[in-house]
Amino acid sequence: MRRPHIRSLAVAVAVTTAATGLAGTAFAGPDAGAGQAAVAQSSSAASVASAARAAAFAHAAATGVSQGDELHATDVMIDPEGARHVRFTRTHQGMAVLGGDLVVHLTKQLSYAGVTRAADHTVEPATTDAKLSAAQAEQKAASVAKGDAGTAVLVVDARDGASALAYQVTVADSGTTEGGGSRTVVVDAVTGKVRSNTPDSDEFLSPELLKTLRERGEVADPATGVGTLSAGLTSASAATAASAYPKTANGTGKSLFVGVVPLKTTQTARTTFQLKDPTRYGTETRDARGGYTESFSRGVKITTKNDVFGNGATSSRNSAAADAQYGITKTLDFYKKTFARKGIANNSKPAKAMVHWGEKIANAFWDPTCGCMLYGDGDGDMFKKPLVALDVTGHELTHGVVDATAKLEPTRVDADGNQYGEPGALNESLADIFGSNVEFFANNAKDKPDYLIGEKMGLAQKFLRRLDHPSLDVLEGTIDYWAPETYDAEVHAGSGVSSHAYYLLAEGSGQKTIGGVQYDSPTYDGSIVKGIGRTKATAIFYRALTRYMVSTTDFHDARTATLKAAKDLYGLNSTEYLTVNKAWAAVNVTSANTPAAHR
Numbered sequence: 163m164r165r166p167h168i169r170s171l172a173v174a175v176a177v178t179t180a181a182t183g184l185a186g187t188a189f190a191g192p193d194a195g196a197g198q199a200a201v202a203q204s205s206s207a208a209s210v211a212s213a214a215r216a217a218a219f220a221h222a223a224a225t226g227v228s229q230g231d232e233l234h235a236t237d238v239m240i241d242p243e244g245a246r247h248v249r250f251t252r253t254h255q256g257m258a259v260l261g262g263d264l265v266v267h268l269t270k271q272l273s274y275a276g277v278t279r280a281a282d283h284t285v286e287p288a289t290t291d292a293k294l295s296a297a298q299a300e301q302k303a304a305s306v307a308k309g310d311a312g313t314a315v316l317v318v319d320a321r322d323g324a325s326a327l328a329y330q331v332t333v334a335d336s337g338t339t340e341g342g343g344s345r346t347v348v349v350d351a352v353t354g355k356v357r358s359n360t361p362d363s364d365e366f367l368s369p370e371l372l373k374t375l376r377e378r379g380e381v382a383d384p385a386t387g388v389g390t391l392s393a394g395l396t397s398a399s400a401a402t403a404a405s406a407y408p409k410t411a412n413g414t415g416k417s418l419f420v421g422v423v424p425l426k427t428t429q430t431a432r433t434t435f436q437l438k439d440p441t442r443y444g445t446e447t448r449d450a451r452g453g454y455t456e457s458f459s460r461g462v463k464i465t466t467k468n469d470v471f472g473n474g475a476t477s478s479r480n481s482a483a484a485d486a487q488y489g490i491t492k493t494l495d496f497y498k499k500t501f502a503r504k505g506i507a508n509n510s511k512p513a514k515a516m517v518h519w520g521e522k523i524a525n526a527f528w529d530p531t532c533g534c535m536l537y538g539d540g541d542g543d544m545f546k547k548p549l550v551a552l553d554v555t556g557h558e559l560t561h562g563v564v565d566a567t568a569k570l571e572p573t574r575v576d577a578d579g580n581q582y583g584e585p586g587a588l589n590e591s592l593a594d595i596f597g598s599n600v601e602f603f604a605n606n607a608k609d610k611p612d613y614l615i616g617e618k619m620g621l622a623q624k625f626l627r628r629l630d631h632p633s634l635d636v637l638e639g640t641i642d643y644w645a646p647e648t649y650d651a652e653v654h655a656g657s658g659v660s661s662h663a664y665y666l667l668a669e670g671s672g673q674k675t676i677g678g679v680q681y682d683s684p685t686y687d688g689s690i691v692k693g694i695g696r697t698k699a700t701a702i703f704y705r706a707l708t709r710y711m712v713s714t715t716d717f718h719d720a721r722t723a724t725l726k727a728a729k730d731l732y733g734l735n736s737t738e739y740l741t742v743n744k745a746w747a748a749v750n751v752t753s754a755n756t757p758a759a760h761r
């Protein structure tokens with residue numbers, strides 16, 4: 163997950179004009195002459211990016227950029243109100259800088275208005291002479307991650323308040339990762355010490371949680387099996403060439419969790435329909451058939467003769483595929499209709515998924531390398547059903563959105579793959595917040611919207627996490643309030659801080675019944691918080707994520723980021739702005755208790 167991978171230096175500049183994040187008020191381009199508008203936008207995006215780059219160097223004392231740094235724009239955001247924001251990754255003397263990301267804020271007139279930066283220090287490694295050879299670094303990485311090391315690349319590791327010369331190595335088929343996924347290992351090029359060792363895909367359930375569930379003998383949901391290979395999986399050879407095909411068709415999904423749902427599919431021949439949505443960039447679900455491939459092209463295309471996918475039970479392999487495809491397209495629609503975000507990375511590319519991934523895998527993953535969701539079938543013991551519930555998909559795909567924006571990183575990962583630290587916890591929290599929003603957006607009668615995560619998993623506590631009162635979760639020990647030791651909390655446990663703040667901002671404190679679910683949200687200071695509604699709260703958090711968060715944003719930084727977002731959207735000292743402040747105070751995140759190192 164969220165690995166500190168090196169972005170290509172020739173990053174295409176993505177333009178975001180739909181900025182307010184408010185449904186109905188998003189800045190929409192003119193319908194006519196869209197092509198011309200796109201050209202005008204991209205040239206203005208390029209000029210905004212170069213103005214921001216120049217401003218970053220002109221204000222080096224504030225932005226921390228230095229001689230030898232090069233800034234590469236990855237996102238240009240043009241707000242309807244006038245502000246411009248450019249997100250940059252950085253290289254130093256040609257080497258990618260881990261933790262070197264920053265967002266430069268400009269006024270409408272393109273003058274410098276401030277910065278949000280991941281590193282507080284100037285990026286300047288003491289030496290650029292590696293003591294280790296690339297081969298030695300590869301060997302070290304292969305041994306700690308127990309897999310096949312790729313080529314070691316020299317980088318500057320600017321995380322953790324230092325600037326160290328290091329090698330970054332991707333290790334495939336890691337024996338330390340569930341299902342043998344890849345890991346990114348960063349090895350100090352001078353001392354040989356392993357600086358980080360991070361799984362590349364995000365697991366929905368952490369190793370520690372799975373251990374807890376097994377220890378408790380937790381058995382979720384009745385046994386249903388994984389289904390047999392059916393005639394539903396046909397080979398591509400059946401398709402006949404006809405100029406009328408492929409074309410968009412209106413198919414039906416008979417899912418496990420969301421009932422019978424309409425799905426846009428691709429008709430490839432008179433009686434061949436593929437689970438691929440041409441109206442959503444070609445978003446597609448395939449069947450991994452129990453394999454561990456992270457290559458989508460090796461997944462088996464899912465086709466039927468009658469455009470019906472699944473039978474509502476696991477006896478059809480395509481039922482889980484229907485859930486996956488439904489969840490993914492609803493997630494895409496949520497981001498598009500709410501924030502005009504075009505696809506997970508806002509680049510109009512498809513989201514992809516593979517179901518029946520691996521054997522007896524009790525987990526679901528977002529794999530950024532593949533750009534895919536990978537869904538296990540459950541271990542047949544604790545989890546009997548594939549992990550394809552709507553909020554699991556919304557959660558995991560939001561990690562993809564975070565990966566494409568603030569790219570929040572855990573501050574450390576232990577040998578088992580458990581992750582720690584506030585930026586990672588904030589990432590988990592945003593995944594839960596927007597994952598819940600996907601449910602509210604889909605408004606599916608079989609999976610009613612709620613502020614619970616994983617309520618369809620069949621756990622004894624009836625949910626995995628919840629936003630109103632996070633500590634009701636006894637499995638991961640999610641916390642309600644910030645404390646100094648939260649800086650090193652396990653990321654799912656720590657996620658409660660900002661999830662709770664979000665819930666209070668949206669719905670307020672105290673007892674409430676929403677969609678038949680009872681909530682009772684407490685506050686640290688005993689204050690009563692009156693919510694501003696989910697739509698506004700979500701707009702504030704999305705704007706904060708895309709404009710004012712970077713890879714190292716912690717909870718106090720998140721408070722500042724959401725205050726800035728609320729000020730942009732609703733004005734300084736507006737009710738919304740003041741409620742953001744109250745909501746954070748109610749989870750014990752205040753200006754006064756900001757840790758000294760982060761002031």
Ligand SMILES: [Ca+2]
Nearest residue numbers: 609610611612
């Ligand atoms: Ca639900």
Ligand SMILES: [Ca+2]
Nearest residue numbers: 553614615616
């Ligand atoms: Ca839910």
Ligand SMILES: [Zn+2]
Nearest residue numbers: 364366590593
């Ligand atoms: Zn997650």
